[in-house]
Amino acid sequence: MFYYVYVLQSEKDKKFYVGYTSNLKERIKKYNAGGVKSTQNRRPLKLIYFEGCLNIDDALRREKYLKTTYGKRYIKKRLKNYLIDIF
Secondary structure, eight states: OOEEEEEEEETTTOOEEEEEESOHHHHHHHHHTTOOGGGGGGOSEEEEEEEEESSHHHHHHHHHHHTSHHHHHHHHHHHTTTOGGGO
């Protein structure tokens, strides 16, 4: 099964949320419907980045990395040329 590691951005407060799932489309729908408690008050959320992983272990490892200081820097550096208004 294929897994996705993703970064969402709150359009309300511009903060990021990092997670992983096997069904990216359904997971984003659930976030924006208010079905995820941790981001319920930060809606609407938009997908700004995702990566594909071949298994759940790789996805978990990547998610943990993207939540570190170095991972946050990586995302900002990776996206700075494409999404200027997020910073």
